[in-house]
Amino acid sequence: MVFALAGNQNSGKTTLFNALTGSNQHVGNFPGVTVERKSGEVKGKKDCTIVDLPGIYSIRPYTQEEVVSTDFILNEHPDGIINIVDATNIERNLYLTLQLLELKVPTVVALNMMDEVRENGGSVDVEKLSGILGVPVVPIAAAKGEGISELLEVALETANRKALPSVYDFCNDGGPVHRCIHAIVHLIQDHADSLGLPCRFCVTRLIEGDGDMDEKLGINQNEKELIEHCVVEMENSTGLDRNAALADMRYNFIENAVAQAVIKSSESKEHRRSVAIDRILTGKYTAIPVFIFVMFLVFWLTFHAVGQRMSDILATGIEMLTQAADKGLVSYGINPVVRSLIIDGIFAGVGSVLSFLPIVVTLFFFLSILEDTGYMARIAFVMDSLLRKIGLSGRSFVPMLMGFGCSVPAIMATRTLSSDRDRKMTILLTPYMSCSAKIPIYAVFSAAFFPRHAALVMIALYVTGILVGIIAALMFKSTLFRGKPVPFVMELPNYRLPSAKTVALLLWEKAKDFIERAFTIIFLGSMVIWFLQTFDSRLNVVSSSADSLLAIIGRFIAPVFAPLGFNDWRVATSLISGFTAKESVISTLAVLLGTSIDSLGQVLGSLFTPLTAVSFLVFTLLYTPCVAAVAAVRRELDSSLKTLTVVISQCVIAWITALVVYTVGRLLF
């Protein structure tokens, strides 16, 4: 049995999904598009799957999220829909509900956040509301886990009975909208029935005139004219155009339903609290300082106090494990080439990447807190006018901010932008936000060359990335992406404490993903690099890595970097391996220099001067994103040629910027 979980953004959908499925989740994509599709098995129920549809406010064919949600329900025929409705914001949430009811699928309304409604002295007559909507309504409090089992029971029962929504007439006033809808129903009922499409949904689509519904239904010219005639008559009598007339009809129905079944609380405690918090967080003089402070705190905790400390501990543990494994292999008397593969290849490569897991997880922890509390939306609100200067909207700020964690989810997060132009531009700019996988490179180099100013070097690198990004954005704005940023009509949800479970599951997902990458891409990459540096062109084991296959490739490319001050095949090779994953720049350098990560710093002094180190850092900051990010860009831009352009232009920009830095540096020092 398959259920679709549908609801507005900020309605607690993810919390409910997690409460229903626990950790049995599978993340993928909807076919053909790049919208994330999460599904999960219901805990304790066999063969019962929930598909988490994207958070939407409407099912017009206008954003990708809306299209995949509608297509999923119409084409994949789920056995039921669970529609989550935020009871504290019931009017706007029911708007989507009315559209879902037209799809003629057994539906249950999960009335979420009922605890808040009750605490504030409000109440909902669930039975009455259920009668008005013609579907079961179950009050729940997803964050507290209340009502979840009842919801599941009702949903299963409704789906088993194949109980269709009994109300689909929202135009019960006999007025012009009613006449228009019913006239069109008569016209197309047979068409829709023979195609197995829900009639009311088709009628709405025809009136709104969106998409290709008339072609789908095979409506002839005569019928088309009749429909248009009905719609024009409705427009004339209501004084509203077709879209406004339908929206007006739905909201009228909702207001009527709410008047009968809902006793609204005066002003909720949560809303008052949000307004009070906003006085500071989006206040005229306090917003920007608070934002900078919050970002500073997040970065400090991630890259110093918490994340970095845990990484150090993990690195020590891995080092000890490596030594123990080495000892064991030696005493076992294993073939030295195999020992080298395991210790110098796999342990060194995977181990060095794995030790950065805590930093990545810590960063995602803070990003998810910012998102789930509702602060991310405020950041977009505060930053919008600034981002508009570079031709973007405040909403692009959130994906770009996530770019500091990892470009892959950041690029994926651009899907929430409804304009193609904004989405593409944000995707192209995200790689300039230095991702967390580059931190190991910065950390090792700044510890080796600028031990007393490590933090300053880090900040300077991040700022350089942002500045180059801004320059790129200004160039895009006046060339590739002329036009206006997307509308900025966005909900600012009440501040809420995120549920520990939601955060924990998200972190688990990210950690799993990171570990998977460490043991797949980086595992393979480490072995390939090990192979290339252990054997020469005649597949003999080399005595010095300077004779290896890798040295040949590296030597071929190295001269490209001569103007930047680091003409060395090992450096060139590490940059090539950085394409598989940025962390491997460091692991490759460690392997090639025959040292561990811990003592890499001392050895680097023989390859770099402080100035060439800076030049190298600037290059790594800006050059092509890793293969996973490039794959994400390819998926989102849907063009190999454009993706290739991104890769090449990033490398060129990196090379030029590093050259400028190196040249200026040489003149100054």
Add this chain to the structure above:
Amino acid sequence: MTLDKLKIGKSGKITSVGGEGALRLRFLDMGLIPHTVVRMQKTAPSGDPIQILIRGYELTLRLEEASKIEIEELSE
């Protein structure tokens, strides 16, 4: 008058919703419908975008977008 001209703390009733295409549909979906009462809550530090209270929730939109919405101001 238009929504962008509403003073902070004041309320108004929507008389007509303008705009085109995606923007207009977004207005309608978010509940900005004629006869709906909105209250101006605040502006971002730079004065744009603005934040309004509508149907019990907070919505943000830009001045330029708000200027597409005609309202009549309500006295307290």
